[in-house]
Amino acid sequence: MWEIPRRFKTSDLKAPKLVPTSKETNKMLKSKKKFAAIGAATLSLLVVGAGAFAQKHFMLSSALRPEVKMQLSASVERDSALVxxxxxxxxxxxxxxxxxxxxxNDGNAPALDYKTVGHVPRGTEFVAGSAKAEGAKTVFSIDGGKSFSPQPMIEEKQADGSIKRVPAPTAMYTEVRYEWADAFAQGGKLSASYKVRVK
Incomplete structure (x- = not known):
């Protein structure tokens, strides 16, 4: 039996934080008593202005965002055909x-630094050279997705007892990640594929 991989990653979108500065406000509040009313009024305007800015920015950021939908399909090569x-x-x-x-991308904004990850199911091994995705850089993991590299390395003990870093065999690959440098445009489609061999 085989399992369908369900682990995919996309770039997370984080709303920017509004961090009010208080140095100038504190200086105004510490000034002479005759300017206390002016300082309080200015502080009120700053708070109201910051709130209005935050609300407007939130409305804009919630209105414009990517919405990426993913679909995974698989086939097996049998008798020179795909089933x-x-x-x-x-x-x-x-x-x-x-x-x-x-x-x-069904959203109304491009997705920046878009990445997608394919899992190598248990009981299979990655087929060398099979990862394909137009316009994407391909990197691999041998530690369950904790780290990625175009060529994962392992330490291997040599005949003289020394340790040498050598390329990891593709049988050790656990994940394949595709990274697009260009923005994933709204209405756009991307495709990535790879092959595994059943052990």
């Missing part, structure tokens, strides 16, 4: 599974 997979499909050792992740 679509579902949860009830049984796969055999040695068979190649093709995973395709399709992303569509």
């Amino acid at each position: 679509a997979l579902d949860k009830s499909t049984v796969v055999n050792p040695g068979e190649i599974l093709d995973w395709t992740m399709t992303s569509e």
Whole structure:
């Protein structure tokens, strides 16, 4: 049996924080008593102005945002043809599974620094050179997605007892991540794929 990977990452959008500065306000409040009323009025205007700015900015940021929908599909290579997979499909050792992740930005703003991650299911191993995504940089993980590199490295003990860093075998890959440098435009579609071999 095989499992459908469900771990995907997109860039998180964080609302900017409004941090009021209080140095000048404190100086005004500490001035002579005859300016206390002016200082209080100025402080009130600053607070009201900041609130209005925050509300306007929140309305703008909530109105313009990307909304990325993802779809995962898989097929198995059998008799020189691709057969679509579902949860009830049984796969055999040695068979190649093709995973395709399709992303569509249905929002009204581009997604910046868009990334998507494909999981290498347990009981399978990544097929070297199979990761494809137009316009994306591809990086890999061998530690369950904690770190990524174009070429993950491991330490290997040499015959003389020394330790040498060497490229990790693709059988150790646990995740494949695709990173797009260009903004993911609203209404745009992206596709990424990779293959795994059933052990």
